Amino acid sequence: MPIEIVELNHSLIREASLLLAGYRAEGGWDGGHAEECEAALLRLLEDAHTICLLARHQDEYAGFVTYHWGFSTTKGLPILKIQDVYTSPKHRNSGVGQALLQHTVELARERGAHRLQLETDTGNLPARSLYEKLGFEWISQKEVYMLPLSRWRMRTFGQKSDGLDYARRKGCYAVIFDEDKQQVAAVLTAAGHYFLPGGGLEDGETDHECLRREVLEETGYAIHIGSLIGEAERYFLSSRNEPLIGDGKFYTAQFAEKVQDPAEDDHSLQWIRVEEADNLLFHEHHSWAVRCARAANSDV
The missing domain is CATH 3.40.630.30 (Gcn5-related N-acetyltransferase (GNAT))
Structure with a gap:
């Protein structure tokens, strides 16, 4: 055949x-x-x-x-x-x-x-x-060098239910520690949920452009973006019972100057203790990113 x-x-x-x-x-x-x-x-x-x-x-x-x-x-x-x-x-x-x-x-x-x-x-x-x-030749004079740029692979959280058509929502989020690295910045919504600062990627945006725009809208602060932590996703149902996959890229960052008042009235900047992030952050992949960022730096 x-x-x-x-x-x-x-x-x-x-x-x-x-x-x-x-x-x-x-x-x-x-x-x-x-x-x-x-x-x-x-x-x-x-x-x-x-x-x-x-x-x-x-x-x-x-x-x-x-x-x-x-x-x-x-x-x-x-x-x-x-x-x-x-x-x-x-x-x-x-x-x-x-x-x-x-x-x-x-x-x-x-x-x-x-x-x-x-x-x-x-x-x-x-x-x-x-x-x-097939005619390929081994090139004995060549050596392969690799520079790993991260220690991560895509992680998946949540439970995928059969029969549901999940829509993927891509976003970029910042892990921002305070000066003592004992607290991490979070955004509290009117519904009482904590999220890492950041949000959905718009058409034509780069990751960094998305992250700067979202953090500015939510907190009023400009940021300095550091390194990529990793990418993770979570299967969940929205408040309107929409089957969604939250697909997030996570970056370390630091707050710079305050530029404006937050553009989103129902979002407020909060500092939560790092050890409480697992319990307080709404999405598991957000708390995963905090753990990864903390483990990646012995000073954190």
């Missing part, structure tokens, strides 16, 4: 997430969190530079390859960089991995690329054998 190659789209997220969960589990990750896999693939679809292809074999989705385009400065030509290749155990030795790789080779040729390149573990002998069979 021929192997069909299709590009990932929103209708295939569920099938692709099952493959990603298997890939993560084999790599030592906890592959059991389907929500995390779905969220990762949704973010991939939003990235204009990254493509995921799925292989369909025997009426099942059997594997995937992800790739992105680079550019050779010296040659003045594109480079196709393969990020991940995976075949589910059931479909191994059936040509799925080879079909995915051959498809990317054809894409690179069509675009006039100078080369394809990928990385693999030195002990992954089956993969290395396949790459060499």
